[in-house]
Amino acid sequence: MIRVSDIMEKEVINVKNGKRMGFIMDIDMDVNDGKVISFTIMGDGGRGFFARGGEDQVIFWNDILKIGCDTIIVNIGSELNLNEFNI
Structure with a gap:
């Protein structure tokens, strides 16, 4: 099990482009099912x-x-476009 306070301290990184997206500032939950629906990420x-x-x-x-x-x-x-970097 993981605590909400532990989640909020973690940085979010997108695997598709390697960018740091920011930190979680809000969590949306379905209280009837007890499931997390989404996170709101604070930008950089x-x-x-x-x-x-x-x-x-x-x-x-x-x-x-x-x-x-x-x-x-x-x-x-979208994925990282390597053509932007002349690779």
């Missing part, structure tokens, strides 16, 4: 109540691949 603007900057994004439970010690790995969006 920082952590805390007065943080400014990045845009919030919703990550659905089905998009989570792995919850590790320090990070949560998700699989969302």
